Amino acid sequence: MLSRTSLQFVPASTQVRGMATLKEISMRLKAVTNIQKITKSMKMISAAKYSKAERELKPARSYGVGAKAFYEKLEVDCEKHQANHLVVAISSDKGLCGAVHTSIFRAIRAMVGDKPASNIKVVAVGDKMKALLQKDFKNNLLMTMKDIGKSPPTFSDAAVVANQIMSCGYEFDSAELFFNHFRSIVSYNTTTIPLYSVGTISEADNITQYDSIDEDVLRNYQEFSLASLIYFAMKESACSEQSARMTAMESASKNAGEMIEKLQMTYNRTRQAVITRELIEIISGAAAL
Amino acid sequence: MHCGIVLPRLDEEVAMSILRSATKLHASVRQCARLVTAAQQQRRGYADMAFTFASPVTVHYEAAKVKQIDVPSFSGSFGILPDHVPLLAVLKPGVITVHEDDATSKRFFVSSGSVTVNDDSSVQILAEEAIAMENIDAQAVREGLNKATAEVNAASNDQAKAEALIGLECYEALQKAIEG
């Protein structure tokens, strides 16, 4: 955030000219100090939120891994299912967190191409995701979700999203969840989880190994695993986002700190120069008498 | 099913019967495949069960080794032992009993969720809500049961009625769990 604006702020010592500049510099100094205060407190807030998100991630992980295992083991012949595909992009409403949202957007664009076919529909979870997707993929948008990211996501949130996807009338054959998988405080991976409809699952090559499967059970199971996977993805994404925001705010504070140092130096030099010039003026004035 | 072969008119019937037997063959191949996997599982012998049981906010067991788990499902309660055949199921409100070993077992009340038994003998139970039996408030259950009964009678449309009935079933399961 600050690195972009910092170019205008770089104090050049050649510009030092009298009182007006001195005032200007002190104003800039004040502004940058205020910004630093803000970024510092934002960092503190996101650090607290991050540690909470990380604590909550552990149960969500073992929760998600179970649901994921089934879909990843399922041998679905993707060539056969060129039919309806659903892309669910999971991020949040809030910005100032580095490339969290754009990296998901880029992954989606890499997958669907610049001009996605009409059998691909996109669900954007989070206002930031909507803002990115509505530029290029507005004709493929199926729905957008807002009001996510203020408080940590709950399973009820995931259930709402899953419910909406199921009841919107769009029948997908296969789906993919895009989200940021949290790795460590400084890194996250943009990953996807596959997901299939009941029809696709029952045609998979290795579904027969599961005992006594009927349509009802499979449907219930598929519905619940959709919600579980969305919950898992939301938790991962929330944790990645908070850690990214923390890192972003820390480097912003650091940048601001460097800028303050430079400005302070220029301010002192300018002040000294003003005093010297005034002295010279007085002395030479006295000498002229 | 399209073969992409142009057949003379006379042979059409023959071709159809071939096609039909081909689909039958496909089904029997699937059946065979299933038998083979079942046989493979038997051969593996007594493997350890990696049992994971979690709710969205708590992990009760993570890849733990347990003896047996009794699970409530729509088709009745059933037990999962190590080396169970791969299975998918969903939970209905009821008690999950985890037999950790011969002496100790723990009981949880689960609301709903999914059960997966994979072919590597790992078992995952994901419940939306799972609480230890001792944390159930008997008073709240009794009150809820009365309220739920009233709600079923008051429901005005099919959907509200179904929701109320689900609620009643859930309270009844809770009541049964406390008594039993």
Added chain:
Amino acid sequence: MTFWREAGLNYVRYSQICAKIVRQCLKADLREAAAKRNESTVKAVMWKDGKPVPAAK
């Protein structure tokens, strides 16, 4: 088919109803923290032909 499926509900909704009840039946000291899990903030907006559609309700 179960009665709730016939009434147009799905398993996720079924699960939500049951989970909410189980949370309400927790002992008083645990109930409050559990009640937070009932909450959800997410709202959906449907899109059609590249434009958001206002909610029909």
